[in-house]
Amino acid sequence: MANPNELKLSEMKEAIKLLGSSAEKYKDPTLERFLINRAMDPKKAAKMFVEWQKWRTSFVPLGFIPDSEVAEQLEHRKIFFQGFSKDGHPVLILNANKHYPAKDQDQFKKFIVQFLDKAIASGIKGKETGNEKIVVIVDMQKLAYKNVDANGFIAAFKILQVIKSP
Incomplete structure (x- = not known):
């Protein structure tokens, strides 16, 4: 059975690219959390995801906090x-x-x-x-x-x- 959110995920991934970022390191379940958080709106979810990536990269540059x-x-x-x-x-x-x-x-x-x-x-x-x-x-x-x-x-x-x- 195909993921019912495939179209939304595809739109979100495209919106992430348009925002100058990438979701390659993340699987669909991670991206779906952003979609759910933004009422399944791919553009809003993409914006939130990119903002989160920027925050995470600047605040946790090693990927963890020692x-x-x-x-x-x-x-x-x-x-x-x-x-x-x-x-x-x-x-x-x-x-x-x-x-x-x-x-x-x-x-x-x-x-x-x-x-x-x-x-x-x-x-x-x-x-x-x-x-x-x-x-x-x-x-x-x-x-x-x-x-x-x-x-x-x-x-x-x-x-x-x-x-x-x-």
């Missing part, structure tokens, strides 16, 4: 992988009382991307697509005012809007 670039954030030991939910989604535990507002916002953003990449990759397990949903349990026990980070929340949500694939 621990050395987020060492200060890792020192706090505030987030852990806890296995998988009954539905197979990666489960993360965030100890909110171990988070402190970042002195270096760029490092904090890289830390978020690194953890999301690792969580998504653990759900995909070597395939291009798969279980891209994650579960985050926030432990707020012993949370204090010193742990509240409005800029960190804003940065995290902005990243969640642009990150689409490891």
Whole structure:
């Protein structure tokens, strides 16, 4: 059975080329996520895909973020992988009382991307697509005012809007 979105995917790939980019490294399931996100509009999906590629290339030039670039954030030991939910989604535990507002916002953003990449990759397990949903349990026990980070929340949500694939 042919993919019901083949025409839309073809239009999207052509629109990506017209925007001066390429989707050669990506398979149809990845491109379909952009189509779905843009209500199956190939031109809007192509624009979003190209913007994501540019963001990803500039923010994660190695294709991953090494621990050395987020060492200060890792020192706090505030987030852990806890296995998988009954539905197979990666489960993360965030100890909110171990988070402190970042002195270096760029490092904090890289830390978020690194953890999301690792969580998504653990759900995909070597395939291009798969279980891209994650579960985050926030432990707020012993949370204090010193742990509240409005800029960190804003940065995290902005990243969640642009990150689409490891």
